Amino acid sequence: MLQAVALSCTRGERQLFSDVNITVKPGTLLAVLGENGSGKTSLLRILSSLLSPDDGAILWQGQNIRQLKEQYCAQLTYIGHLNGVKDDLTPIENLMVAASVTGDHSSGALVQEALEAVGLKPEVHRLPTRVLSQGQKRRVALARLWLSIRPLWLLDEPFTSLDTAATGLVTERLRLHLQQGGMAVVVTHQEVALPPDAVQRLRLTA
Amino acid sequence: MNQPGMWDALRGVVRRDLLLAMRRRSDVAMSVFFLVIVASLFPLGVGPEPAVLRTIAAGVLWVAALLACLLSLSRVFTADYLDGVLEQMLLIAQPLPVLVVGKVFAHWVTSGLPVVLLSPLLGLQFGLEGEALGVLVLSLLLGTPTLSMIGAIGAALVLGVRGSGLLVALLVLPLYVPVLIFGAGAVTSSLAGVGGEANLSLLGACLALSLFFAPWATAAALRIALE
Numbered sequence: 001m002l003q004a005v006a007l008s009c010t011r012g013e014r015q016l017f018s019d020v021n022i023t024v025k026p027g028t029l030l031a032v033l034g035e036n037g038s039g040k041t042s043l044l045r046i047l048s049s050l051l052s053p054d055d056g057a058i059l060w061q062g063q064n065i066r067q068l069k070e071q072y073c074a075q076l077t078y079i080g081h082l083n084g085v086k087d088d089l090t091p092i093e094n095l096m097v098a099a100s101v102t103g104d105h106s107s108g109a110l111v112q113e114a115l116e117a118v119g120l121k122p123e124v125h126r127l128p129t130r131v132l133s134q135g136q137k138r139r140v141a142l143a144r145l146w147l148s149i150r151p152l153w154l155l156d157e158p159f160t161s162l163d164t165a166a167t168g169l170v171t172e173r174l175r176l177h178l179q180q181g182g183m184a185v186v187v188t189h190q191e192v193a194l195p196p197d198a199v200q201r202l203r204l205t206a
Numbered sequence: 207m208n209q210p211g212m213w214d215a216l217r218g219v220v221r222r223d224l225l226l227a228m229r230r231r232s233d234v235a236m237s238v239f240f241l242v243i244v245a246s247l248f249p250l251g252v253g254p255e256p257a258v259l260r261t262i263a264a265g266v267l268w269v270a271a272l273l274a275c276l277l278s279l280s281r282v283f284t285a286d287y288l289d290g291v292l293e294q295m296l297l298i299a300q301p302l303p304v305l306v307v308g309k310v311f312a313h314w315v316t317s318g319l320p321v322v323l324l325s326p327l328l329g330l331q332f333g334l335e336g337e338a339l340g341v342l343v344l345s346l347l348l349g350t351p352t353l354s355m356i357g358a359i360g361a362a363l364v365l366g367v368r369g370s371g372l373l374v375a376l377l378v379l380p381l382y383v384p385v386l387i388f389g390a391g392a393v394t395s396s397l398a399g400v401g402g403e404a405n406l407s408l409l410g411a412c413l414a415l416s417l418f419f420a421p422w423a424t425a426a427a428l429r430i431a432l433e
């Protein structure tokens with residue numbers, strides 16, 4: 001279970017949010033909503049440990065993530081605003097290298113399956129990622145979800161640049177993850193089409 | 207969970223960077239060409255007198271190697287910072303300094319190692335031979351990884367800063383000075399017939415120190431850059 005207690009965050013002179021409390025239980029997804037500049041991405045980065053909060057604490061299974069450090073990182077898959085893929089590598093190379101470093105599934109067959117599952121046709125698997133469209137690049141990044149074996153997913157605007165079909169595929173992958181007892185925190189501007197009892201909402205105001 | 211060992215993660219980081227270097231050969235070639243051009247122009251400018259060339263050889267070749275390393279420093283982290291790979295790297299369940307060592311090693315293989323391999327040829331242009339040539343190669347073999355290690359700290363500190371090229375030079379050049387002095391000094395001492403062992407030992411000490419401290423400092427700088 002992921003818990004955030006009394007989180008507050010200031011960027012520059014501006015306080016983005018204060019006293020934010022979150023509990024994400026296994027099998028549930030927290031959708032973080034709000035206007036541009038309300039601090040959604042900052043909150044996600046704080047939950048990932050990339051950013052330190054001004055105040056408050058984040059607990060994973062009851063332990064502060066500052067103490068857990070790498071042990072906490074081993075539990076999460078983070079896909080941020082940026083895709084985290086290399087333009088000079090092919091989608092297959094990108095996923096294989098990333099998975100070999102993080103410890104996710106990294107066999108060639110599984111990587112190909114992941115790319116197909118996210119709707120990328122086999123003919124683009126071996127093209128340099130730089131020639132793909134923004135939506136295809138986003139799909140390459142999101143294919144990591146099919147290789148992930150981690151319980152906590154932190155996703156920043158995962159549906160950006162995706163068409164309706166790809167949005168459906170990613171939503172279905174999220175549904176399966178929650179069904180298997182996983183947790184997710186998703187920053188989004190759109191409704192996530194999942195069963196209402198599996199989704200909590202947190203709205204931040206600018 | 208299929209948790210990778212430290213070596214697996216380190217190997218993965220090195221493999222990715224070497225693969226990228228293979229795809230962007232022109233970036234790698236740039237610093238090597240720079241070194242070759244500088245080292246080749248000096249004899250033309252100074253004149254063909256062998257005694258003069260031998261006197262300036264150590265200084266010129268070491269300064270050229272240092273500047274070639276400086277030129278390539280932006281490659282270490284900037285692309286990863288811009289495409290989000292650095293964010294992913296900070297969230298890998300392995301100590302960040304270990305991954306930094308992988309990045310720096312890949313940088314050295316693509317920028318420092320070519321300098322070391324080319325140095326005998328460049329040394330010959332300056333009339334170096336025998337022991338002095340060997341000392342030049344050895345000094346660069348010990349010195350260029352130190353330059354990469356120190357340079358990585360600067361490259362991490364200026365991530366996301368406008369005009370970072372100049373800033374990184376200002377930050378790391380003072381730290382490069384001892385390496386330059388010991389490296390050039392080793393070759394000069396060898397030419398003077400007193401042997402370069404003392405300077406080589408000091409270069410070795412610089413390498414050991416930088417291997418110990420630079421990964422931690424670089425990791426801390428990366429975390430600050432991504433805050």
